[in-house]
Amino acid sequence: MSPEQTKATSPRPALSPKRREQNRREFIRTSILGIGVLGATLAGLLPLAGQANARLRPPGAIKDRLQEQEFLAACIKCGQCVQVCPVEAIRLADLTDGVGVGTPFIQARDQACDFSCDGLQCVLACPTGALTHDINYPSQARMGLARLARPESCLAVRGQGFRGQARGADFSGLLRYEAVNRWLPIPVADHPYDLELCDLCLRQCPIEIRLAQCAAGTPPSGDANQCPPRSAIRLGAQAGGGALPLVLDGCVGCGVCEMICPVDPAAIVIDIDRVADAAQVG
């Protein structure tokens, strides 16, 4: 081979041993960095194991019972739902949720979604459809399902009334009381009750309130479509006095009953792995 040919086939000069050693070290360093980045990325999936962090999500969140994969995939973690909620029910998850970091959730006992926006503002604000635009009215939401978890502590079951602030003076949760101000939710602490028989879960249920409004001929926002098709909760008669709260198939899982329940821990709670009619989530 002539020198010209050698030059044509290998235009680069051979690397010096020193340079080759540098390249080898750089390759190893970069590989270690790669393993680090890969490890950190996959660590984000760890909290999903056993769905330890499955959360109560805002209305319209696309999920199938505990399987939240679609919701976590679609959520862009911007918090626009947080910003529009009139009762600030929505919070964003932290790093402990792994790939769920920055996703919205509701801690119902602290602040439930009471649908005081009427128009599902969080759904409208969602830019990616993680909160699906397929639902238009509160009664269509299926966030979870209420369950009387501790009937023995339920005041209604025990036949007891309730007097005073539902969650004490220090509770900061908000609710909309139509009789007080339709547009401005107020602290639950500012609205004491005096009840012969405790029926707070029923009394404050956003679905039951809407049903009552519709029955009175004054549907929310003057829109008959806002009228829920089915009841969410009622008090059943009990032998030997008192009443038993019964969760019905109109329950949307908003968590107001869990928030307002005056006993601690709450007698009624929201299960996030059940919804009233499974057909709607499948």
Place this chain on the structure above:
Amino acid sequence: MNYVIESLRQLMGLDPSKPGPEDRRPEVVTLMAEKRRDKLTREMLHAVEAGRAQAADRHKWRNRRWATLITVNLLFVVSYYLDVQLLEGAMTASRFVGFHLADLNSALQVMLAYQHLVLNLVIGTVTVFILWLLLGGRTFCSWACPYHLLAEWAEKLHLWLAKRKWARDIKFHRGGRTIFYLFFIILTLVSGYTLFETLSPTGILSRALIYGPGLALIWVLALLAFEVFVSRRAWCRYVCPIGVTYGLVGVLSPVRVQYRVQDCHHEGDCRAICLVPHVLDVTIRGRARAVTTDIGADCTRCGLCVDICPTNSLSFKVKGLDKVL
């Protein structure tokens, strides 16, 4: 065309191409010959640099950029706290006066993971694509990303420590970033989870500013500590896929930093201050092919090189604007 190919090469992590003798324009060859003849003395060079270091406008672009970056991030915070619909949401997706915006890399992840497209997301993505196309692509990194500002301050600390041998500066292969980029795309597609978002200091910081701090800030602090003690600007240089996404947009952008070889002293102040110094390899003596060269799309258009250049050999320009005006 050469600009596009060279930009893509550099974005991928390959070394900038070196010109052979036949690649250099005749006028550049003459220019370099003249420069060799009229050699600068060390004293003259120091005098020019000292003059630049005292100039009133020596931080012009940095100040404009910091003001812009802080304003953009504060707009999010103020909009939420005052409940005005100015800029709602966070850096990953938002609405500006009601109009949807979506960060290109976040939108890409959601599209890959969710595999459905909602119109609002399309509107937001296209709007942001056009915006950064007009503004320079990786301009996002240095003019909007909240992590960039912290990393810039951490970099100062790193340099101060490194000078005293109290911090190391381990260099990695820039090609790693390309592999990470492909890796994030494939893994997001396969797993159906927006995996990078968990690590993104941009999203974490933006949300922390707006919605309050959380544990996720520990990850951001760990990254900053790594950059301070181990490797200069490691996240932005070697890992972050957001930079690659916007870099690809920047390939097509008319906003560039332009290098004129004429008065350049090749002393390398610009490369020493640059976040992505490989883009400025053209300022090394003998590397320029033409009288003017546009700096490649991996450049974040931060303007630090423009500010520090003692001979005004680097300047911002909008390609085609002079023809229009």
